[in-house]
Amino acid sequence: MEYDFTYLTNIVNPFFAMQIYNTLTRRKETFEPLHPWKVGLYACGVTVYDDCHLGHARSCVAFEVMVRHLRRRGYEVTWVRNYTDIDDKIIRRAQETGAAWDAVAQRYIASFKEDMAALGVPPAQIEPLATEHIPEMLEIIRVLVEKGFAYQGAPGGDVYFRVGKFPGYGKLSGQSLEDIQAGARLEIDPHKEDPLDFVLWKASKPEEPAWPSPWGPGRPGWHIECSAMSMKYLGETLDLHGGGLDLIFPHHENELAQSEAATGKPFVRYWLHHGLLTIDQEKMSKSLGNFFTIKEVLAKFHPEVVRFFLINSHYRSPLDFSDAALREAEAALLRLYTTLGKLEDLKKQFPDISGPVPADFFSGVLTADEIARLRALPERFAAAMDDDFNTAQALGYMFEAVRLVNRLLEHPSAEPGFVAFLAEVRRNLVDLGYVLNLLQSDPREMLATLRQKAEDLQISTEEIERLIAERSAARKNKDWARADAIRKELLERGILLEDTPQGTIWRVKT
Ligand SMILES: [Zn+2]
Secondary structure, three states: OOOOOHHHHHOOOOOOOOEEEEOOOOEEEEOOOOEOOEEEEEEOOOEOOOOOEHHHHHHHHHHHHHHHHHHHOOOEEEEEEOEEOOOHHHHHHHHHHOOOHHHHHHHHHHHHHHHHHHHOOOOOOEOOEHHHHHHHHHHHHHHHHHOOOEEEOOOOOOEEEOHHHOOOOOOOOOOOHHHHHHHOOOOOOOOOOOOOOEEEEEEOOOOOOOEOOOOOOEEEOHHHHHHHHHHHHHOOOEEEEEEEHHHHHHHHHHHHHHHHHHHOOOOEEEEEEEOOEEEOOEEOEOOOOEOOEHHHHHHHOOHHHHHHHHHOOOOOOOEEEOHHHHHHHHHHHHHHHHHHHHHHHHHHHOOOOOOOOOOOOOOOOOOHHHHHHHHOHHHHHHHHHHEOOOHHHHHHHHHHHHHHHHHHHOOOOOOHHHHHHHHHHHHHHHHHHHHHOOOOOOHHHHHHHHHHHHHHOOOOHHHHHHHHHHHHHHHHOOOHHHHHHHHHHHHHOOEEEEEEOOEEEEEEOO
8 A cells, every 4th residue: 555654754743633524414524534544435436438528537636636645644545436337328328339338338448547547647446347246236235135125126127225214314415305205306116115216226128238136137226336346345334435516316325325224334434525517607417418528628738737727626616617717727837837947947056055044044035924834835735635635725825835936036046045945845846746646747848848738739629530530441441651641640739549449549648
């Protein structure tokens, strides 16, 4: 397991207390994992039936940053992020395209991995596939049936969870059964005892993928997947479980009910939900048709700019996407790197200088309070992150530091104290940037790339797709010269192609 002890050597007071907003209790709570210094986090992953949109990137980056901060605080974190690789949408996609359902899933798992690699999001420790955990799901369903929490609606038919038997139903989303009955458009299903009951196991229709079970051939419902995979890897009580706000009901409410009904133990200690990405204040989603894929956004903006945009707001706030917002993020990141570049130059100019800074050294340029704030950057940053992962505040402190550094740089000096002080600030900025997975590139190269990227990539996704299709046709006709020419043209325009058994995928060269 990975540890990152850097803060621990920095902080004056090692008795930090992290506060995490818990959806279940609707307030911030002091974080105490079940086992000292070990944390299990399960974040709901994607349903792999299409390319991911920027909302998925927000989710992955938010949990990645939480994991990075927890590790830096010294926790051993096991991060699990699943793939839902069997689902109505996957089956529909397979029927529409004539591909096998599992080929569809594999293709979009590959696409997701490409997107994450491009964004610099490392893989989770465990990335389970739903279809590889059918026995674990069947075991939970068996226990639920045995305890009277589940029933089969008709011989060979669907198996349902008996919502009315679980007293805590509605506690996560803060609704009573009456609220839910009134709020949901419930279909009347003659096989269900109660319209609120939800499916655990779906009997397969002919031509659909099916697994054998004591209730006949079928496939799992969505909610049972996450209960099975999270408890398998993290135990019956998880420290942290999260996803987007839109998963609170019904997905997480149902997960909670079926898991606690099966084990008799609390399922999750802290429920984390991030805000949704909107376009013009409307939720970005496939079903609404207003979305940008990660690939589309990366075709226009550097991955680090996209990351910056995603974490420059608190994870629980809504985040509104626009080209203008991304351009603002680009300008802000340029500011950070510009100052880092200057500090880097200073270090190159005076590589071996160290020494104490006389107390009155900066008088006239910065006040004593400003100097103290600059010195305390690591502690202030850590405190912001301890406060429910407040990345917006943490970045705010970094920008304040950069503004103060810029003022110092207007009065350059070759004094050892001056150089040593700024070298320390530079180290802190890069080191804290690591927690956010920002500022880890060489400033000169990054500045050149960011500027070039803004001018160069005048290519639309449609044009890329069109050229890929043209290249595939050329390859089919064994017109290798034309195929190579298209690959070269795209490369010159910043697009890398990779041929996989599932087809050609593309990404933006970084
Ligand atoms: Zn889930």
